[in-house]
Each structure stands twice: as C-alpha cells, then as structure tokens.
Amino acid sequence: MSDLSATLDPSQQVSQERPFQGPITIPASAYVDPAEQRAVPSDPIVNPIMAEREKDQARRAKADADKAEHDAEAARRKLALDEGKYVVAEEAAASFGREMAKFIGDTELFIINHLAREIAESNNLDWKSVSAQAREAYRRFRAIASADARERREALKRGS
Numbered sequence: 001m002s003d004l005s006a007t008l009d010p011s012q013q014v015s016q017e018r019p020f021q022g023p024i025t026i027p028a029s030a031y032v033d034p035a036e037q038r039a040v041p042s043d044p045i046v047n048p049i050m051a052e053r054e055k056d057q058a059r060r061a062k063a064d065a066d067k068a069e070h071d072a073e074a075a076r077r078k079l080a081l082d083e084g085k086y087v088v089a090e091e092a093a094a095s096f097g098r099e100m101a102k103f104i105g106d107t108e109l110f111i112i113n114h115l116a117r118e119i120a121e122s123n124n125l126d127w128k129s130v131s132a133q134a135r136e137a138y139r140r141f142r143a144i145a146s147a148d149a150r151e152r153r154e155a156l157k158r159g160s
Helices: 002-007 010-014 034-039 052-083 089-122 127-159
Strands: none
Touching (some): 089 127
16 A cells, blocks of 8 residues: 555545555655756757767758658649649740730731721822821830830839
C-alpha cells in the first residue's frame, strides 16, 4: 500500500475501491524541476546534446523536404502552363502587340484608301484630297489616343 501512495496521484488514490488511508507522500525522485524540463529542447536541430552527425542529418532531411516542396510547386506551374490555364505574360503581351499593330495598320489603310475613295465618289470630290484630309485627321486622333495611353501607363506606374 505504501507503494501506491508513492506512485499514484491523490485523485487516483481517491478513486480506488479501497483508497489508501494514510499520509500521502511523494518521493523526491518523482519530482522534476520545471527549469530542467525546459533545458532540453524538443527540436532536434536546436538540441545542443545531439551529436554533430545527427544535426547534419536533420539539416539534410529539412533541405530535402524543402527541395521536394519546391520541385512539386515547379511541376504544378509547368503543368498549368502545359494545360493552357496560364500563359507567360511576356509572350502574351508581344502577341497582343503584334495583333494590335496589324489591326491599326489595317484600319489606317481602310480609312485612307477605301473610305476616302467611297466618300469622294459619292460626293463627286477628288479622292486624293479626301484621302489626305482623312490621313491628317486619323494621325491627330492617334496622337491624342497615344498621349492618353501614355498618361494612364505612367499613372499606373506611380500608383504601384
């Protein structure tokens, strides 16, 4: 019975069918100083007691885990590109720029040549003078639109 009093917590002793009826003593060997508990860290990399080899192994395992995570993320990105979920922004911007330049060129050609001829024929005018006026009006419009786009781009840069 005295062994029970030394090893059981008082709440455990009370819950026994026949609780121990005597003084409850806790042996000095059962006491652990809280400062001693904190002296041994649970993290294997920080533990100063570990051998240098064990520390190296722990660092290597962490580095391998980090590399595996990095490789998995790179594979997910490559798969998303391959599946067409994402596109490289530089390639998309270059392609969009080429398409816009082609569209602007086609629009200018239409206004200066085809539209000017139609207007001149329907109004009995010289198509070359109508074409020259259309060209000047279109270039003024493009200059205004370009200046506006430049201001918006600069405002975006300042806002970022």
